[in-house]
Amino acid sequence: MKFALFGFPQTGKTTLFNLLTGAEYEIASFPTHRDGIHQRTCAIPDERLEKLARLFPDKEKKPATIDFIDLAGFRPGELKTSAYLAQLRLMDGLAHVVRGFEAPQIPHLFPEINPHHDIQSMEEELILADLLTIEKRLSKLAKELRGKKTEQLIREKDLLVKAQEHLLQGKPLREIYFSPEEEKRLRAYSFLSQKPIVQIINVDETHLDKLNKPQEFLLHLGPKQGVMVFGGQIEYEISQLPAEEQQQFLREYGLGEFSIQKFLRISFQVLELINFYTVGKTEVKAWTIPQNTPAPQAAGVIHSDMEKGFIRAEVISVDDLLQAGSFSSAREKGLIQTHGKDYHIIDGDVVYFRFSP
Numbered sequence: 001m002k003f004a005l006f007g008f009p010q011t012g013k014t015t016l017f018n019l020l021t022g023a024e025y026e027i028a029s030f031p032t033h034r035d036g037i038h039q040r041t042c043a044i045p046d047e048r049l050e051k052l053a054r055l056f057p058d059k060e061k062k063p064a065t066i067d068f069i070d071l072a073g074f075r076p077g078e079l080k081t082s083a084y085l086a087q088l089r090l091m092d093g094l095a096h097v098v099r100g101f102e103a104p105q106i107p108h109l110f111p112e113i114n115p116h117h118d119i120q121s122m123e124e125e126l127i128l129a130d131l132l133t134i135e136k137r138l139s140k141l142a143k144e145l146r147g148k149k150t151e152q153l154i155r156e157k158d159l160l161v162k163a164q165e166h167l168l169q170g171k172p173l174r175e176i177y178f179s180p181e182e183e184k185r186l187r188a189y190s191f192l193s194q195k196p197i198v199q200i201i202n203v204d205e206t207h208l209d210k211l212n213k214p215q216e217f218l219l220h221l222g223p224k225q226g227v228m229v230f231g232g233q234i235e236y237e238i239s240q241l242p243a244e245e246q247q248q249f250l251r252e253y254g255l256g257e258f259s260i261q262k263f264l265r266i267s268f269q270v271l272e273l274i275n276f277y278t279v280g281k282t283e284v285k286a287w288t289i290p291q292n293t294p295a296p297q298a299a300g301v302i303h304s305d306m307e308k309g310f311i312r313a314e315v316i317s318v319d320d321l322l323q324a325g326s327f328s329s330a331r332e333k334g335l336i337q338t339h340g341k342d343y344h345i346i347d348g349d350v351v352y353f354r355f356s357p
Contacts, residue, residue, distance in 0.1 A: 001288055002067040003198075003267065004088055007097040008118060009073030010106050012202035014038065015232040016097055017070035019239060019259050025070070037087065038070035044264060044275075048318045048348060049286045052277060055322060062285040064275060066264070075109065079125040080132050089190035093271050094197045095263070096122055100217070100229070101204035115201050115217045126193040127167050133189060134164045159185055167193065174224040196224040196270040198263065202232045208254055226266040230259045274347035277318060278302065279327075289345060298345045299353040309355035313339045318348045 005013045005020075014025050021040040043063040053061035069091075071084045079085065088094065098115045099108060110117065141157050159182055166176045172193035178186060186194060201217050203210055207229075210216060214227040221227065235258065238249045250256060268274070272291045276298060277284065289298050300307030316327075316336045324330035345351065 001065075001267070001271065001273065002069075002090065002092045003095050004069050004071060004091045004093075005095045005097055006071045006084075006088065007073060007122065008099070008109050009075065010108060011073065011097045011099040011118075012101070012232040013070055013073065013097045015236060016095075016200060016202065016230065016259065017068060019230075019232070019235055020263060021068055037072070037084070039068070041065050041067050042260075044286070044288075045261065046275065046286050048275070049277065049284065051322055052279070052284050052318065052350070055325070056279060056284050059279065059281075060283040062283050064286040064288045066267075074125070076121060076125070080129040085129065088192055091195065093267055094192070094195050095267075096197055096199050098122075098199060098201045098217070100201040100207060100210070101232070102206070103204070116219060119199055119218065123172060123193070124170070127170065127172060130173065130189075130191045130193050131164065131167050133191065134160050134167070137189075138164070156185065163191070172222070175222045196226075196267075198226040198228065198266055198270060200263070201227070201229045203229055205231065205234055205253075207231075208234070211254060211256075224270050226270040228259075228262050228266055230262070231255065235259060274345070276345050276347070276349045276351055278351060278353075291347075292344050294341060295339060295343045295345060295351070295353070296341050298351070299355065302353070305357060306353050306355045309357060310341060311354040311356060313343060313345075314352040314354065315339055315343070315345075315349050317346075318350055321350050 005017050007013055017023060017038055018025055021042050023038065023040055025038055042065060044066055046063055049061060049063055053059070069087060071087065074082060096119070098118050099113060100115045102113055138157065138160055141153060145153055145157065163173055163186070166173065173186070173191050174194050174196065199218065201214065208231050211229050211231070214229045215221055217229070218227050231253070234253055235255060238246055239258070241249060250258070273288050274291050275286050275288055277286055287301055289301055295313040296307045296310040299310050299313070314336055316330055320335045321327070321330055324333060324335055327336070330336050
């Protein structure tokens with residue numbers, strides 16, 4: 001799972017990146033030129049995996065991971081020609097960090113702090129970048145169709161025109177229905193406005209009451225879109241305290257939890273992902289897959305040979321396994337079910353795949 005933290009300058013992107021990853025990159029109060037990007041791969045906190053690991057203490061615990069990148073801020077109009085455009089296209093999801101805090105000493109691009117405006121402005125940037133991609137491809141398609149009209153080229157043109165019409169109405173592609181076949185064709189373009197997105201509003205201490213009312217910052221919550229609020233400065237200060245004091249201060253400020261837990265919960269929802277688990281000879285491991293993944297494809301995430309030679313999946317839920325205390329006890333109680341290739345993996349399944357090499 002790969003997420004890009006992006007947005008306009010001075011919104012708190014690097015603050016959030018540090019909070020999500022445990023990094024300690026310098027945070028500037030004024031716009032600065034920054035070469036390159038910040039990147040980090042992080043283990044996904046997983047209470048179910050922790051419990052499984054305690055059940056099998058002789059095995060190594062291996063959590064699923066998430067990749068974060070932190071991009072320098074874009075000014076209005078820059079995204080469509082940004083050197084980082086290719087990086088955004090490679091992401092599974094986008095995390096748009098929005099300024100919701102008042103700080104006169106930190107300059108803001110716009111006359112007032114208005115998250116509604118900034119969210120809409122960035123949406124327009126994504127739409128414009130996609131329109132330019134479509135225009136370029138349609139221009140090339142026109143030449144190719146003059147040479148040879150094939151059914152494949154005609155279908156591609158029709159699909160791009162359909163997408164273009166919606167974009168010209170100011171609608172991001174994630175809010176438009178496409179058939180499964182159309183979705184598959186569109187994936188080749190990695191359109192930015194089609195990617196799942198989490199709007200993340202960074203507020204100051206005076207607006208912490210918005211932590212549990214994030215929808216107030218959106219005009220509407222569309223498909224493949226999530227929203228969360230975090231208090232970047234306050235949370236950073238709490239993160240610097242001794243571990244035994246952190247929970248107390250989180251409660252006092254009404255934060256409840258650190259941003260990483262909230263972000264992961266929302267990102268799994270917008271990306272429509274689940275976790276399943278395997279217990280091997282030497283390790284207990286979590287795997288992240290899309291919802292409704294058939295068992296053979298889930299096996300293929302572990303190794304392609306397992307998908308090719310898939311025979312069956314032996315499945316038990318994490319809760320049932322933990323309650324039984326062992327695989328042998330679970331088997332005696334009839335809690336382990338055998339499924340064929342038509343079975344779709346469910347969140348929290350512990351799976352043993354049988355396959356022929």
